[in-house]
Amino acid sequence: MVRPRLALIPGEPAGVGPELCVRLAQTRQPADLVAIADPDALLAAAAALSLPLTLREPGTDCVPGELAIQPLKQSRLTRFGHADPANARAVIDALLAGGRGCLDGSFHGLVTGPVNKASINAGGIAYTGTTELLAAQAGTDVVMMLANPGLRVALVTTHLPLRAVADAITPVALVRTLRILHAALRRDFAIAVPRIAVLGLNPHAGEDGVLGQEEINTIAPVLAKLRSEGMTLIGPLPADTAFLPQKLAGFDAVLAMYHDQGLPVLKYAGFEQAVNITLGLPYPRVAVDHGTALELAGKGSADPSSLIAAVELCARLAQQRAQP
Known part of the structure; x- marks a missing residue:
């Protein structure tokens, strides 16, 4: 073509x-x-x-x-x-x-x-x-991913009120999203072994359960399951430090739990060149x-x-x- x-x-x-x-x-x-x-x-x-x-x-x-x-x-x-x-x-x-x-x-x-x-x-x-x-x-099933020349951020949930996000972070939703993201990075971006950083839902990724249980009960078990299938997944990571340049250098994409967890960083890092990609179509x-x-x-x-x-x-x- x-x-x-x-x-x-x-x-x-x-x-x-x-x-x-x-x-x-x-x-x-x-x-x-x-x-x-x-x-x-x-x-x-x-x-x-x-x-x-x-x-x-x-x-x-x-x-x-x-x-x-x-x-x-x-x-x-x-x-x-x-x-x-x-x-x-x-x-x-x-x-x-x-x-x-x-x-x-x-x-x-x-x-x-x-x-x-x-x-x-x-x-x-x-x-x-x-x-x-x-x-x-x-x-x-699709996944929303925004990207600019230096960063890719995919989302588990998109246009939801913030109070509804925690209930939407389920094992089924996480597995579906990660599989679509992983497949798209391989097929569309020709990355043979994608390295995906997965953010936690709560501040400090839950602080070992002190600030929330979603990381322990939902996110970490899903990551362990998919790692056993061969995916390279890093996390759950605290969102406030995951976007440091030295950390981003080791990731091909970041998976955020909700819309405003990851997208403000991407838009600040390069709004003019940012685009919205629908994965899974x-x-x-x-x-x-x-x-x-x-x-x-x-x-x-x-x-x-x-x-x-x-x-x-x-x-x-x-x-x-x-x-x-």
Whole structure:
């Protein structure tokens, strides 16, 4: 595979997603991109940025300033900075169309822009996140992993209230997550023997049971079981020291127990280049690691670095999966 074919979903049409796609189209990319979006939203973004954009049929060899599109009309014209629940259905349909195209082989991977959860739910669609949406469509268990050039952080739980996290850290959930993470590091990142650091749930990884029993009763037994199967697992480790540079040098990935345990560190270490990867899908899916930034929409000041990084990584993962 020389040039993968990737579906590109701008996400929330009133946010920065469309203009980031327009910025992306100004340079040659490592994959053939097909935007699944309303043409008028992309053309409006191009006009707001005073950038050239010609929309082409899928299969066209696009040059800078051109972008292939699979049209999907939204209900109302975009007003930059004003998310409209009337367009919720179009946002979800675009995501599902991209996933469906990957499942049937029309695309080799999926790159997604930021989505406004509140607007989707206000539009009458129950939505917790694109990761969960694509997992349900594919019928697979998945793991969310965020990455930048120097760090990979996967999550056992994702979008849960903090008071619900401890109950969700079960042996079944840990085993499932670690197996998906381990397999993805081997298949997609070509790491023959992945070294995975596993964080504890409690401060100081429970302090030998003084600050909590989850490490003793749940996490450590699971790690012992999977080590006996050949996995290289380090932990459970205290989260406050696991991210020290000298320790990270010995890990290929870190598994955090909950969303805000690991992701603030990753974003601080390199937010602009960070991307969100869904492990466990039958195809590569990479998303930007930022929100819709409604306050920046249409102004031309949004940084496209995360979307550029997402396309580059998705192309590499698609090529890696094509290897015999």
